[in-house]
Amino acid sequence: MRLINRRAGPVSRVALAALPFVLVGLAYASASAARLAENPQDRVLPSPATLLDTAVRLMTDEDRRSGEILFWGDTLSSLTLLFSGVGIAAVIGLCVGLAIGLVPLVRTSLQGFVAVLSMIPPLALLPILFISLGVGDAAKVALIAIGITPFLIRDLAARTMELPQEQLVKAQTLGASTLSIALSVALPQIMPRLLSALRLSLGPAWLFLIAAEAVASDSGLGYRIFLVRRFLAMDVILTYVAWITFLAFAIDWLLAQASRRLYPWAEVRA
Amino acid sequence: MSFVTVENLFQSYGRRPILERVNLTAEEGEFVSIVGASGCGKSTFLRLLLDQERPTRGEITVDGQPLRGEPDRSRGIVFQRYSVFPHLTVRDNIVAAEGLSRPLGRLFGTVKRAARARAEAALERIGLAHVADQYPAALSGGMQQRLAIAQALAAKPRILLLDEPFGALDPGTREQMHAFLQDLRAETRMTVFMVTHDLPEAFKLGDRVIVFDKTRWDPHDPAAYGATITYDFDARNGGFPYQLQEDQDDLERDEDHPVASPGRPADA
Numbered sequence: 001m002r003l004i005n006r007r008a009g010p011v012s013r014v015a016l017a018a019l020p021f022v023l024v025g026l027a028y029a030s031a032s033a034a035r036l037a038e039n040p041q042d043r044v045l046p047s048p049a050t051l052l053d054t055a056v057r058l059m060t061d062e063d064r065r066s067g068e069i070l071f072w073g074d075t076l077s078s079l080t081l082l083f084s085g086v087g088i089a090a091v092i093g094l095c096v097g098l099a100i101g102l103v104p105l106v107r108t109s110l111q112g113f114v115a116v117l118s119m120i121p122p123l124a125l126l127p128i129l130f131i132s133l134g135v136g137d138a139a140k141v142a143l144i145a146i147g148i149t150p151f152l153i154r155d156l157a158a159r160t161m162e163l164p165q166e167q168l169v170k171a172q173t174l175g176a177s178t179l180s181i182a183l184s185v186a187l188p189q190i191m192p193r194l195l196s197a198l199r200l201s202l203g204p205a206w207l208f209l210i211a212a213e214a215v216a217s218d219s220g221l222g223y224r225i226f227l228v229r230r231f232l233a234m235d236v237i238l239t240y241v242a243w244i245t246f247l248a249f250a251i252d253w254l255l256a257q258a259s260r261r262l263y264p265w266a267e268v269r270a
Numbered sequence: 271m272s273f274v275t276v277e278n279l280f281q282s283y284g285r286r287p288i289l290e291r292v293n294l295t296a297e298e299g300e301f302v303s304i305v306g307a308s309g310c311g312k313s314t315f316l317r318l319l320l321d322q323e324r325p326t327r328g329e330i331t332v333d334g335q336p337l338r339g340e341p342d343r344s345r346g347i348v349f350q351r352y353s354v355f356p357h358l359t360v361r362d363n364i365v366a367a368e369g370l371s372r373p374l375g376r377l378f379g380t381v382k383r384a385a386r387a388r389a390e391a392a393l394e395r396i397g398l399a400h401v402a403d404q405y406p407a408a409l410s411g412g413m414q415q416r417l418a419i420a421q422a423l424a425a426k427p428r429i430l431l432l433d434e435p436f437g438a439l440d441p442g443t444r445e446q447m448h449a450f451l452q453d454l455r456a457e458t459r460m461t462v463f464m465v466t467h468d469l470p471e472a473f474k475l476g477d478r479v480i481v482f483d484k485t486r487w488d489p490h491d492p493a494a495y496g497a498t499i500t501y502d503f504d505a506r507n508g509g510f511p512y513q514l515q516e517d518q519d520d521l522e523r524d525e526d527h528p529v530a531s532p533g534r535p536a537d538a
């Protein structure tokens with residue numbers, strides 16, 4: 001039987017899906033064991049048991065100075081910044097993208113401008129943001145928003161322009177104004193596109209967040225990673241990285257579920 | 271004064287002429303079928319009637335008024351595809367015919383409930399009540415087109431434009447749709463323009479069948495000239511053109527002496 005026609009059965013499906021995770025885990029465990037056998041004080045590849053201990057300690061132990069659990073404080077701080085930045089970007093991206101996609105005059109005026117804007121490397125703007133907005137939260141939210149807004153605008157404008165011309169003409173023959181076409185024909189149809197565009201832009205959003213936190217901050221997941229780097233605390237770094245990965249994955253999954261739940265009609269076509 | 275008047279209409283895209291010197295008058299309540307080869311400007315003509323694009327020259331008037339430059343509620347349209355809104359349920363697609371003309375594009379409160387009740391009645395009449403809560407993608411092609419026609423009619427247009435509405439349907443469904451359309455038309459007596467590729471369909475449904483074709487033809491440059499209306503058949507009396515009635519009688523007489531019988535090459 002040809003390879004392209006072979007499918008996994010129910011059991012082998014689970015096994016195949018788990019295989020890469022298991023392999024990476026094994027590779028790590030053996031490398032760690034090898035290093036620790038050579039030097040029990042080695043800090044570069046802590047053993048899985050140490051990692052687990054560290055994770056439990058991070059999630060439960062209070063900080064001696066502030067009395068708070070830093071891990072959860074960092075998580076709250078980072079997620080607040082991330083959601084603020086992504087939220088602002090989503091609103092701007094939706095409004096401007098819809099306007100560019102639907103209104104030829106706006107398209108003529110803004111399409112080239114947005115294309116140029118989207119070529120500016122956002123991280124190069126970070127110093128400007130720190131200088132103009134200070135080193136507080138505003139600059140970090142701004143970096144995330146600036147980083148992903150051009151992509152959202154361009155993607156949503158393209159999706160809006162993909163709406164069949166027939167639908168827009170049909171709406172006009174039913175007496176719809178530009179505003180009611182935007183609100184009742186175009187907007188509901190690009191909402192699922194917004195959710196999938198947001199899923200794609202979450203990766204960059206985390207990148208900008210951690211970069212900004214690494215440069216100047218006093219809390220946050222990225223801040224903590226770059227802080228403990230000085231003490232070579234690989235166990236803390238790895239725990240934080242795993243936690244960030246889990247958060248990103250969970251948000252992505254929630255967005256996918258939301259899209260399926262809220263826009264069932266979009267599934268049929270896709 | 272005719273209801274729809276097309277006077278000396280020209281349309282070209284860039285330097286490519288599509289339509290030349292098109293003149294047409296139609297009475298209120300008439301069903302005009304439009305046929306012609308592919309690329310002869312039938313759909314362009316329909317778009318001009320819809321006011322989706324402006325003619326290069328000439329004018330179209332409806333009830334004495336020139337068209338205003340964009341589609342509006344006086345002329346409904348059904349396309350071959352994409353005519354219904356995929357994000358609305360079947361019922362809400364009908365409600366949208368009333369809601370979209372509001373400032374925010376939707377209805378609220380008691381007005382909305384009344385519109386939903388009317389939509390329910392409309393769906394009952396066209397036999398789609400059992401799928402009222404489903405999305406159009408779950409419907410068959412014939413049901414989608416029935417919904418599209420009902421949606422267009424819910425806005426109570428004075429003219430209904432059909433752009434190959436049944437082109438994507440299988441023959442059985444097409445027959446049903448013909449009956450459906452004929453019933454609706456008997457009820458509303460509205461003016462209809464229908465573009466079709468199917469000649470029997472054009473003669474079956476239409477009161478008139480107009481043919482678009484090129485009157486001038488340059489074999490070295492087929493796109494050099496545009497098309498115009500070359501024939502205007504009277505399609506009443508069961509679809510037999512009045513002009514051909516005598517030929518028809520002749521044909522029936524000739525059947526006693528078949529020209530070629532099956533199983534024998536025609537040129538033998």
